[in-house]
Amino acid sequence: MKKTIILLATVLISTVALAQKSVKVAAHFNKGDYVIYEFETKAKNTDLGMDMFQKGEVKYEVTDVRKDGYTIICNTLKCDNVGGEQDNPLNDMGDLIAKSLVGKKIIYKTDSDGKIIKIDNFEELTKEIGNTVDEFINKIFEGSDENMPIDKNEFKKSILNDLSEEKLIESINSSSANHFKLYGKTLATGTMEDEVSSNDIKYKTTYVVTPLSDGSYSIKSSSVGNMSEDDMVNMVIAQVEKMMPDQVNMIKENIGMLKETGLLKVESNQQCTYEFLKNGWLKSGEKEFKINIMSNNSEGNVKWKIKESNIK
Numbered sequence: 380m381k382k383t384i385i386l387l388a389t390v391l392i393s394t395v396a397l398a399q400k401s402v403k404v405a406a407h408f409n410k411g412d413y414v415i416y417e418f419e420t421k422a423k424n425t426d427l428g429m430d431m432f433q434k435g436e437v438k439y440e441v442t443d444v445r446k447d448g449y450t451i452i453c454n455t456l457k458c459d460n461v462g463g464e465q466d467n468p469l470n471d472m473g474d475l476i477a478k479s480l481v482g483k484k485i486i487y488k489t490d491s492d493g494k495i496i497k498i499d500n501f502e503e504l505t506k507e508i509g510n511t512v513d514e515f516i517n518k519i520f521e522g523s524d525e526n527m528p529i530d531k532n533e534f535k536k537s538i539l540n541d542l543s544e545e546k547l548i549e550s551i552n553s554s555s556a557n558h559f560k561l562y563g564k565t566l567a568t569g570t571m572e573d574e575v576s577s578n579d580i581k582y583k584t585t586y587v588v589t590p591l592s593d594g595s596y597s598i599k600s601s602s603v604g605n606m607s608e609d610d611m612v613n614m615v616i617a618q619v620e621k622m623m624p625d626q627v628n629m630i631k632e633n634i635g636m637l638k639e640t641g642l643l644k645v646e647s648n649q650q651c652t653y654e655f656l657k658n659g660w661l662k663s664g665e666k667e668f669k670i671n672i673m674s675n676n677s678e679g680n681v682k683w684k685i686k687e688s689n690i691k
Contacts, residue, residue, distance in 0.1 A: 401567035402588055402596050406493030406659040408449055413440040414660055414688040415456070416558070422679035434461050435481075436686065439558070450499070451487045455480040479511035493562035493659060495551055501544040512538050529623050537621035550577040558661050558683070561653060566598060574602065579614055580647055580670070581605045594657030604647035604670070611643040611673075646671040660690055 415438045423430035435458035443450035458481050486499035498504070516535050540546070551557050554577050570586045582602040590596045606614075612634055619630050630637075637643055649668035656662050663684035670677050 400588070400590055401565050401570075402590055402598070403565045404492070404561040404563065404598070404655065404659070406449060406489065406491075406562060407657075408441045408444065408451075408493070408659065409690075410441055410444045412660070412688075412690050413438060414690065415439075415686045416661075416683045417686040418681065418683040420679070420681050422677065425676045425678065427675075432461055434459055437683075446491070448489045448491050448496070449493065451489060453485040453487060455483065457481060479507065483507065487559075489559070490563065493559060495548055495559050498544055498548065501547075505542075508542055509539065512542070530625075533624065534622055540621070553577055558664070561598060562659075573605065579617075580645060580672075581610060582647070582649070595662070596655050598653045598655070600651045600653075602647075602649045602651075604645050606645045608638065608643050611645060612638075615643070642673045645673070656690070658690060660685075660688070 415436055417436050418434070420433045421431070436456040438452075438454045438456055440452045440454075441449055442452055483504065484500070485504065487495050488497035488499055490496050512535060516531060516538070519534075520531050541550075551559060553575065554560060566586045566588050568587050568589075570588075572584050574582045574584050576582060581604070583605040584600050584602040587599040587601075588596065589598075615637075616627065616630060616634075620627050647668070647670035649666060651664065651666045653664045654662040661683075664682070666681045668679055
């Protein structure tokens with residue numbers, strides 16, 4: 380009996396020790412390393428009956444290794460719409476994203492952990508981004524009358540403001556479906572943090588970390604929306620200020636009525652899985668999400684995995 384108790388205690392201590400072991404998500408890349416990921420993205424809005432399904436490949440290549448970080452070229456090799464209903468805004472947006480990405484090289488500068496801190500060729504990309512935005516906006520306003528609630532130029536300005544280098548890097552580093560999301564973080568099972576997504580939704584995120592004997596590890600995260608009514612009010616007003624500045628006062632004056640409708644709430648959750656190799660390269664990952672914002676439902680799934688690489 381005594382031996383059994385000792386054995387159980389040993390197992391318990393080992394389990395707790397493993398659960399509490401933290402990992403530092405950090406890059407240990409070599410110059411010349413390259414990885415090609417294949418990915419697929421599914422998204423749909425169940426209320427509006429719109430969906431999108433894309434598949435493609437992205438190549439990351441390390442072109443420089445410095446004491447303070449890495450230079451990595453990201454090149455989208457292909458991105459195809461393989462499903463989804465035609466002639467809906469979500470699918471149209473997917474087409475434009477695919478067209479704007481394929482063949483374009485983005486040069487990332489990272490810190491020593493692999494976190495993106497600069498886009499070296501951002502000015503060069505700005506013109507191409509602007510052309511894509513123009514095409515997207517023209518498609519939205521095509522055939523519309525003059526009574527549209529939003530001004531075309533203000534709409535374009537708000538989009539371009541969100542595509543500044545600073546905001547683009549912030550979006551990349553906060554996106555759960557991005558390869559570089561976790562670099563620089565030290566995490567353990569039970570670690571919790573407050574996050575803000577690229578679309579300004581606040582989350583409370585909890586992590587589960589599983590280190591493996593060969594030095595690789597997996598990280599799972601579970602995020603739940605953490606938005607109060609006041610947060611929603613601020614978000615709505617901020618969006619209106621960006622896209623319809625002349626409507627801001629009216630929205631502020633009638634915010635009480637909007638609160639009474641019960642629509643000022645968001646319910647959202649997302650689960651992510653990341654599998655890292657011991658050298659810091661991401662082997663595979665997946666994200667599933669659901670979001671109900673002001674009674675509008677969306678959900679989706681993103682998957683990626685290594686198709687080809689020269690890493691050892």
